[in-house]
Amino acid sequence: MSVASLSGSFEREGRLSSVVPDIVDQPVRRRTEVFRRLIVNRQAIALPAMFVVASVVFTLGSPNFGTLNNLTNVARQSVYLLIISLGQLIVIVGGGLDLSVGSVVSLTSVASAMMSVVFAACPDTPLLALAAGLGTGVLIGALVGTINGVGVSVFRIAPFMMTLGISSVLFGTTLLVSGGVPVYGMPPLLGEIFGFGRLAGFPVPAIVALLLVAVTYIVLEWTRFGRYLYATGGNARAAELSGVRTHRVCIAAFMLSGVLAAISGLLLTARLGTGGANVGASMPLDSIAACVISGVSLSGGQGRTLTVVLGTLLIIIVQNGLNLMQVGAYAQSIATGGILILAMALARR
């Protein structure tokens, strides 16, 4: 073959374009086509559909479900899990898994409560006590996240084991520090602002959560770091060969997750008025479930912020609705688990 015959084949290519439309423009049989589209896109449809179904069922099952009061309640209840799920999303997209979020919540809760109690001893500076509490919390989250990230990326420990180990370490630390009893005597200002406060009629925790959702969305979708995160989770080797410093990305992801868990812990402490070691126990699994029903792939590289918001809301709505329908706690646990499995079966790839 020569170059001349190469150009000859290009001419043949010209004919290709006249052939292609024949293949594409197949007759569309309307109903089957719609049905086919539904099946193909079931992953995207499953979550909103379940959302609607759950809302309808609960509205019919309990007259109180649809009230503004209850919806505000749902919004407020979902804040804590939502913030943690955002962190979980970041870590999972980067190819990891964070089981330590619950312990971070507990430790943050206890440590920040104790710090505020210490500073509350001098009553002239309520803001100092507040800042000490918040600062301690966020610092703890960042530190724990960094340790997780270094363990996973530098020492190549599987994220599951690394964060499980850290989780145990933190839980022990929390009990050791608090002596196993709840911490009382926090400055009331904390609860007034971050627990029950309202800004322009909106609960402060919800505003914080919305802000964090917006920040997470922008970071994941519109920054270089976000792109690197998806790349690292999708194919770490490829990312590395493209010049991405995957270790840093991994550490940053865990750090963000730690900080977000800490913020959630702070808001929860402010709401409860005490610091306790058991507040975050269900958080790791709930946050992972919220991500997975939102189509976040556990193998990394996939997942969108806004769907995770929807997934979290679904979990909270189910819990809230079952409460209103006066389903007992034991039966509730069965129902929640069943619904999660159903959601994942519907959203399967």
Added chain:
Amino acid sequence: MSTSTPAQLARAIDAQRTVLRVKGLSRRYGQLVALEGVSLDVLPVEVHVLFGENGAGKSTLISIVAGAQEPSAGSIEGHGRPCRFDSVATARAHGVRAVFQEFSLVPHLSVAENVTLGEEPLNGWRLLSKGPERASVQGLIDQFGFDLDAGARVSALARGKQQMVEICKALKRMPKLLILDEPTASLSGRDTQALLALVWRLKEEGTAIIYVTHRMHEISLLGDRVTVLREGRFVKTVPADTSSDELIRLMSGREIVALYPKPRAEVGPVRLSLENVTLAPQPGVMQVTNASVEVRAGEIVGLAGLVGSGKSEFAQACFGLRRLTEGRVLIEGVPVSIKGPADAIRHKLWYSPADRKHDGLMLERNSRENIALSGLAAGPSRGSWLRPWQEVAYLSELASAVDLSAGRLNHRVATLSGGNQQKVLLAKSLVQDVKVFVFDEPTVGVDIGACMSIYRCLSELSARGAAVLLVSSNLPELMGLTHRLLVMSGGRLVGEFKRGAFDERRILERFF
């Protein structure tokens, strides 16, 4: 080099102008010597072909030159100055870029996102500017003449298209030296032509190219010089117009009689027939419509077509991997319902997948376990207990049948060369009693030596009365091996050719 022209010699003497000079390069992995004292020089405006069997050290050599591995001994000079490539980034800084066979793409990102990865354009707010990013990548693609949408997700693309994404990625900054490792192995038709034309153009524009290929006609079409490696050692550098017989002799160290064994003369009764098969539609996959094929005992039937024409999907239909909305599958004239691979194997039918890494092999396990897997119920380990020693004895025989050295049985598949992996895949199909074989691209990215082993094995299967359906994007291979050849295009069978009437041009015309 006795056949070099004076002009070529004059160019070679001028060391300043040599883009890359490699001297005495060696690489050992523990006891294993992958490369021993190999030298190579690449001139500007040259396509330098690396030629050799799998395991000859080509991959090691190019990964050292690209900075992905460090040599145990030897030196690299770029433009007459010594340099040390301790990472891919350093090599890139020296203008060396490589497109490896192993893709380094992120499946869930789009084409544009993959191409710009590591160098994303930012706007004034330090946020990603996605619109211009996509437009510039699309511009790049169009400039190269590839048929590719910058917005498509890489995971939804066929292997051939992914290859083009890799190439775009390597070429976003014009490199001084471009290394292409079997770039056309997974391309077919139009994209191959576009790629070859692109390589030609890049050379004319002054990029030096190291080109690894097993395809003879690409050597004569594109190459300027050919360096032949054998068993990790440098054999000879010859001009590209050296005859292919001579090249094969240099590569293998032996005379080669014929590449393709002759197909068996007479064929038996119909073993497999697919009648009017229409497959359930799936997104991103060509829908196969109303396709029929019959394969007789002792017959090798070829299925040709472009990548994405639906030929693989059609072949997968008989293994229960695709849902039939219409039509039926008959084995020895009896309609059978095949719900999945286990059913198919029960009906003595075997399908060997095209993508050995994803669908074919457990890369982290050794060859022995890989080969034995599907035959556990039938082979020496039948029953509930494994009998590893008997397995070894039984499998060594099988390994020799596919020219896989018995020592390799205990190697992890991931450490084997592409050719040996493909032989493992082939051996997998021999562990159970099968009468109908469907091979999907059995020689993708495989050197001529391994190809010949595979061809010989296929022809022996048919000689022993098996029915073979061979799906391939490599037309010469189909024309060499098969009794009959069907062409698929746009999900329909559009042509059938008998062995006596094979005509490359007429067959290719049906592709489009």
